[in-house]
Amino acid sequence: MFCLTGIGGHLGDFVQSDKDVPAIVAIDGCDVGCAxxxxxxxxxxxxxxxxxxxxxxxxxxxxxxKAGNIRKVKAAIRPAWG
Numbered sequence: 741m742f743c744l745t746g747i748g749g750h751l752g753d754f755v756q757s758d759k760d761v762p763a764i765v766a767i768d769g770c771d772v773g774c775a776x777x778x779x780x781x782x783x784x785x786x787x788x789x790x791x792x793x794x795x796x797x798x799x800x801x802x803x804x805x806k807a808g809n810i811r812k813v814k815a816a817i818r819p820a821w822g
Contacts, residue, residue, distance in 0.1 A: 748778040758784045765790060765820045767813075769799045788820035 742764075746754030758764060758779070765788040768775045779786050793799070795812045 744775055744778055747782050747784065750782065755782050755784065758782070763788060763820060765817050767792065767817075769793065769797075788817075790816050 742758050743754055747758060764779070764784065764786065766775045766779055766786040767790045769791075770793045771791060773791070776786055776789055790813070792813065795809075795816060797809045797812065
């Protein structure tokens with residue numbers, strides 16, 4: 741797991757750490773794509789990209805995560821790790 745804020749701030753160690761890993765899964769909550777835009781701007785490839793809204797998970801302010809939604813995200817991310 742990496743600090744997206746550090747990457748967005750173009751802090752050298754954060755950006756380089758992300759460039760050095762073999763795989764990254766970028767996760768955005770909605771179609772605006774803030775995480776993907778930050779990674780693109782830092783020239784960090786996002787081969788594995790997931791938008792939670794595409795899974796039927798809508799953004800909200802409820803931090804009581806639903807087990808079914810967690811399973812959906814895990815199932816969507818799993819293929820990225822081979």
